[in-house]
Amino acid sequence: MPTNAPLNRKLRMGLIGGGQGSFIGRVHATAAVLDNRAALVAGALSSDAARAKASAADYDIAEERAYTSFKEMAAAEKKRPDPVDFVSVATPNHTHFEIAKTFAEAGFNVICDKPLTFDLAQAEELLKVVEKSGVVFAVTHNYTGYPLVRQAREMVLNGELGEINAVRSNYIQGWLRTRLESDNQKQAAWRTDPSKSGIAGCFGDIGTHAYNLGRYITGLQPKQISCLLKVFVEGRALDDYGVAAVRFENGALGTVTASQISHGRENDLFIEVDGTKAALEWHQEEPNKLIVRKNGEPHKIYTRNGGPYLGAAAGAASRLPSGHPEAFFEAFANVYTTAYDAMVKRAAGQSFETTNTVYPNVYDGVEGMLFITKCVESSKADGGWVPFRHPKSRA
């Protein structure tokens, strides 16, 4: 560590967004350097020039690389002998597209927050740019970074669960139970504003995570979707609750439930996967445990780094012995470090996987936008089935 061989140096990171008052920018910056494989060296931290400059010191970004616009940054970094290797996009949804496109076109690797873009059209266009550019592009569906989520994925891939029949994904929160947005709470304000968040609220923000988690673990291809979106808090413009059913191509049935109006629930993303040979259960709020069940056997609790019964993925994503809990930051960092592996290969001119990557990628991002689009479409059609499958999505 830094184990960026054969690059033999730390990766240079640029940050877009994350200026003073930001929450997720700080999470990116912390996670990106957790393993000392990257250093944050440049940024366009705010669209407000003064704030952009003022925020740079918080991140130890040298004044000359504290840009006041991402366009300026892309141009300037391009000319440097030591340009950034990648940029992290930690701005509100509606700005992702232009930023990510600019950097990808300029040949920079990109780590982009989710949802990928403001709408599906942007996502498809961005996908073309990324494919053409050949850059590494990760999307921070960060919950895929948990070691035991990767263990779950490995078990499905290995066939330990048999054929998958059912996937129940849930993401239950309560923080939007009241109309916080009318109190000018900043997070609530933009997330419930269609001009910033896009066509979906709860389902765009967290429904996509729940859906993505099931897809990441199982690799099942969707075929059709039926969705019901609800607004329970009066006066709100976007959904704050919803359920969806997904028919997968193998005949499996998935359900996605997302709520932001369940009193006292914090960040309760949980998933159950039923296979013909075994079943799994995992909860994000207790991420160091994975429950594995088989008829006629005791329920088994796998622990994060708990022993040789685990596959390679969980251990590779762990930093501490089992019993020493790891959590949100480490999972976020795992998305980064697996993307770093690809960046290093790219820098060394080696080939690298682009679709079925360990980290969530641009295809997952596009599929997320498709999911949002189809959910809204179905909900408007009273929950009618709509075809749902992206031709390039991961297996």
Add this chain to the structure above:
Amino acid sequence: MPTNAPLNRKLRMGLIGGGQGSFIGRVHATAAVLDNRAALVAGALSSDAARAKASAADYDIAEERAYTSFKEMAAAEKKRPDPVDFVSVATPNHTHFEIAKTFAEAGFNVICDKPLTFDLAQAEELLKVVEKSGVVFAVTHNYTGYPLVRQAREMVLNGELGEINAVRSNYIQGWLRTRLESDNQKQAAWRTDPSKSGIAGCFGDIGTHAYNLGRYITGLQPKQISCLLKVFVEGRALDDYGVAAVRFENGALGTVTASQISHGRENDLFIEVDGTKAALEWHQEEPNKLIVRKNGEPHKIYTRNGGPYLGAAAGAASRLPSGHPEAFFEAFANVYTTAYDAMVKRAAGQSFETTNTVYPNVYDGVEGMLFITKCVESSKADGGWVPFRHPKSRA
């Protein structure tokens, strides 16, 4: 105890079904006498005459009251000076109707296993009989008998949860993961046989329980339902998995998920209720705890008989101090004892509640049959919405 005042004696019970090899008959017999308010004195324990006679001794039923047919029993008991006060119907689904009808018409109170009948038409006919007869009629949706389920109901009725927005009911089992019925496993055989179980498998057996639990706790009136039923085990005739969405009249959204193919899951009925003021969570496998949540407050765990913060219902349904766990039999018994209260009133010529009873009643039974019927109808229509509301269902 027996606290059957003003009747001033124990109630006399008759049992239909429950012969040697039966499971649920023994549960009825145990639960019915747990509090010493009733005694089992007569029975038509089997349609096989020899087995009916042989089984009587197991229950201390005198030979003269060990009948070989329920019709004979109804007639004979009618003539006795000390006839049974009620009969418990613990036979397979397809026989409920004729038995229950016979006894109700003869003026006997009835405790009937669920689902109420083989099909909806029978249920509606039975309802008329019951209404005309004036007998007490309970249906063993036994999970409503758990003290903390009754506490949950009381909290909703009291307005402690505010307006209800969402109800998520789940009943997850794994025992039909393999095709047990082809191994002649008796329980599996009749439950997966349309000629005995009716039009639904998993949803008839346990989906109805999950739906009923949400209705019992919230009193919300349904308006429309959309349902998807699946058969995952090859060669099976009836559904072994399903999901339904229910639109309630107040705008709330309910979901019902039922599975019999989830490896290692035993009898995992659980429910979450979201109100504008608070939210609840309860799990049948840990029935002595109820989780109550409110934004900005600690999560609270109510315990069965845990203190003055509970309403009257939980304590009334408890026999032991908190920390001394109670479980399945006691909940089953609570359905009985609350029905006994009504039977005693009836015997004393007093009026008694028939619709919004503490015990699940014939209206709940009919609504369960309607639920099954509408689920199958919707599923055949690819999950399309179908109107769903019984004019007489409980509030």
Add this chain to the structure above:
Amino acid sequence: MPTNAPLNRKLRMGLIGGGQGSFIGRVHATAAVLDNRAALVAGALSSDAARAKASAADYDIAEERAYTSFKEMAAAEKKRPDPVDFVSVATPNHTHFEIAKTFAEAGFNVICDKPLTFDLAQAEELLKVVEKSGVVFAVTHNYTGYPLVRQAREMVLNGELGEINAVRSNYIQGWLRTRLESDNQKQAAWRTDPSKSGIAGCFGDIGTHAYNLGRYITGLQPKQISCLLKVFVEGRALDDYGVAAVRFENGALGTVTASQISHGRENDLFIEVDGTKAALEWHQEEPNKLIVRKNGEPHKIYTRNGGPYLGAAAGAASRLPSGHPEAFFEAFANVYTTAYDAMVKRAAGQSFETTNTVYPNVYDGVEGMLFITKCVESSKADGGWVPFRHPKSRA
């Protein structure tokens, strides 16, 4: 059921204590008949004659067998053609000895509440009587009746845990946190009164259960004990908190912790057993789960009736499929039913096990009194070690 073959009839039960206002008498009466293998036919329900008579109806005891003194009862039953087969002693501690002795001497089997007697001398004398009489004698250390406790015992006996090194038994309650006894709360009053409870309070009432549970599961023989008893509530005469260390003969170390002053704790008896091959953990408040751990393997949760991985004992003590929780009453009933097996053998003139019985027996009762005595002795000696081993205790 009743499966009292070769006796071919239900056992006849007599109850001493349990008059109106009693708690534990009702528990005995309920548990004893849960499986329909016994019927309560006689009683000396109260030392108050009027109350004795009045209470009889609650239990359906015929007036002629509703005695007003246990001595009268023993004499009268002795003369009957259909005398009781056993009596259950559910009176306060200080009266156990005389009652149990009377019935054992008269040849009646006895099920006695714990602690066995008021003091050790009584216990030793009673033991002699029991041995001489040849009656079946059980002591209701009821927690040994839980199916998964018996599973734990079976696993230790089978060597699945290897050599036992450590046993940590805990029994944590909170109900005596305040000085309830000064409010005339009946349970609190006699349990904190040395003239009724004997020399120990918390340790006599629940410390003995915790100790017994470890002994029952492991069969380890004690050698020495060190104990510290505390009175935390001002003005209380007996201990309300205590810890003990037990050195076992094989070199293992046991600890017993008991509290009645831990806010909000209800009846939290839990135990951990460490063996060289595996370790166990069990909690009375979640009795349907047993946690089994082995280095390098997932944690395993055994469920009550969960499958073929269990030994014979758990299934034999279960009445319902796994997932249908059983609890306190059923465990209590299991003590009874295993004692019934011995009573039936005795009645049939067959030999039966007396020391290492599945039910807790008179030797366990005597050892409990020895435990209390030695704990108090050690505590008075500032926690000094005192020899501790009964020559006849179970293996």
Add this chain to the structure above:
Amino acid sequence: MPTNAPLNRKLRMGLIGGGQGSFIGRVHATAAVLDNRAALVAGALSSDAARAKASAADYDIAEERAYTSFKEMAAAEKKRPDPVDFVSVATPNHTHFEIAKTFAEAGFNVICDKPLTFDLAQAEELLKVVEKSGVVFAVTHNYTGYPLVRQAREMVLNGELGEINAVRSNYIQGWLRTRLESDNQKQAAWRTDPSKSGIAGCFGDIGTHAYNLGRYITGLQPKQISCLLKVFVEGRALDDYGVAAVRFENGALGTVTASQISHGRENDLFIEVDGTKAALEWHQEEPNKLIVRKNGEPHKIYTRNGGPYLGAAAGAASRLPSGHPEAFFEAFANVYTTAYDAMVKRAAGQSFETTNTVYPNVYDGVEGMLFITKCVESSKADGGWVPFRHPKSRA
């Protein structure tokens, strides 16, 4: 953030130990910079010169500040215009003293791993050095850094628990169940070697953590201790299991249980605190929850950053919204950041708290050594009571 105002710059960190193959050195380095308030700039990473040099690159330490001995480092840094502000000592126990003393005498702040020194005499001597020097000195009893542990401490200090009666601290592991040290497992080898670990094994390594946690939360002063240490794995030189009882000056009774031989247990540090007004329970393996109980009220689960019911300490130690779990690294970092606050004050010539600090300090370190010493003394005296109180320990 670096929020190191009024210093207005990041703190400069030096690391002693942590060379390739080290575990805890990497933890220190990660935790120290997690909030970007410090940068690692110098190190004496190994006593092996080649390894020291080779390891420097892993931490981005410039070659000129990659020292091959801590003495050289202290001397060289002293002369620099930009010397390190503090050093972290992450070497085996037996080397702590000389290193910490050297740096403290030279005026550098020190963050030292625990146990503080090899023996008590060293600890007392080091204490004098620290007091004389006026440096900030923290000891990484890292579990005190968990937000909800600090919440617990705040609740006790605020009187929310009333008078404390009992503290039960437990630290249960299983990794030394077999004689790993004979397989040359590095961690096992030095931790079971008296020449490296000192006079205690399990109790020195983790018993001290458990004891410290109780002291940190309650502030109770000890008076006497009784301890039993056991070696269960044949051939091992130091204890691998033990229990201790602590009499506190206010009459409370504490118990400390530590095990390294409990199969499958990972890092199960947990504590229960009983006060006259309320009781607490916390588990390190589920650190984002604190259970608070009061008779007659529901059990309450406080979550890490869960709302206004929490005091100031928990929020100040949190980086993420509740429901986004934080874990081991963040707690470790919290020890650092609270020590940084003191370092900044010292650098600015301001006064700062030295005894009752939020971070564990040199007095806690000395008390830990005293605890080990007295435990071994008592255990050798067959568990006899020994006086136990350090004159300068925290309140």
